[in-house]
Amino acid sequence: MGFEEELFHELATSTWDKRSRMQQEMVKGAxxxxxxxxxxxxxxxxxxxxxxxxxxxxxxxxxxxxxxxxxxxxxxxxxxxxxxxxxxxxxxxxxxxxxxxxxxxxxxxxxxxxxxxGERRAREFVELSKEFTTYMTLCMPGKPRPTPEEVAKAFSENTQEVA
The missing domain is CATH 1.10.10.10 (Winged helix-like DNA-binding domain superfamily/Winged helix DNA-binding domain)
Structure with a gap:
């Protein structure tokens, strides 16, 4: 098992399987x-x-x-x-x-x-979350993976939105 599989399992069990009370409220509110x-x-x-x-x-x-x-x-x-x-x-x-x-x-x-x-970890978390979310908008389960051009375009659009 590569690091990707290991991290998927960790993310799934820590985030999706054991939703925090805040996440439960957000989902209910949605x-x-x-x-x-x-x-x-x-x-x-x-x-x-x-x-x-x-x-x-x-x-x-x-x-x-x-x-x-x-x-x-x-x-x-x-x-x-x-x-x-x-x-x-x-x-x-x-x-x-x-x-x-x-x-x-x-x-x-x-x-x-x-x-x-703490500031350093919080800023890093937000940056990584933005990156993860950009990839999630491109990559749907059961669909072809995005091309490098599609990835580059998505990240350039996100950079323009922030500016």
């Missing part, structure tokens, strides 16, 4: 209200179909989710004046406050973790 609130906060008004596509779920699931958020006073739904069939969903002030609190809570937790790791 399927429901927290994700929807963050998506609307970052992108502004969206249609239910756009939200469903972002969440990789059905419009029926999003409809139920939006009903719950509307009852809590965190979103509004308004018909498009140019096309009454189109509905735009947006955050209310209460929804924006929720989104900001969620972001602040996550930032505080991650900053605490970084403080425990």
């Amino acid at each position: 399927k429901g209200e927290p994700f929807a609130v963050q998506e609307l906060y970052r992108k502004g008004p969206l249609t239910p179909s756009q939200l469903a596509a972002s969440m990789k779920t059905t419009t029926g699931r999003v409809s139920a989710l939006l009903s719950a958020l509307e009852k809590k006073g965190q979103i509004t739904r308004e018909s498009d004046p140019d096309d009454r069939r189109v509905v735009h969903v947006d955050l209310t002030e209460a929804g924006r406050e929720r989104a900001e609190k969620q972001r602040d809570d996550m930032r505080d937790a991650v900053c605490w973790i970084f403080s425990q790791m």
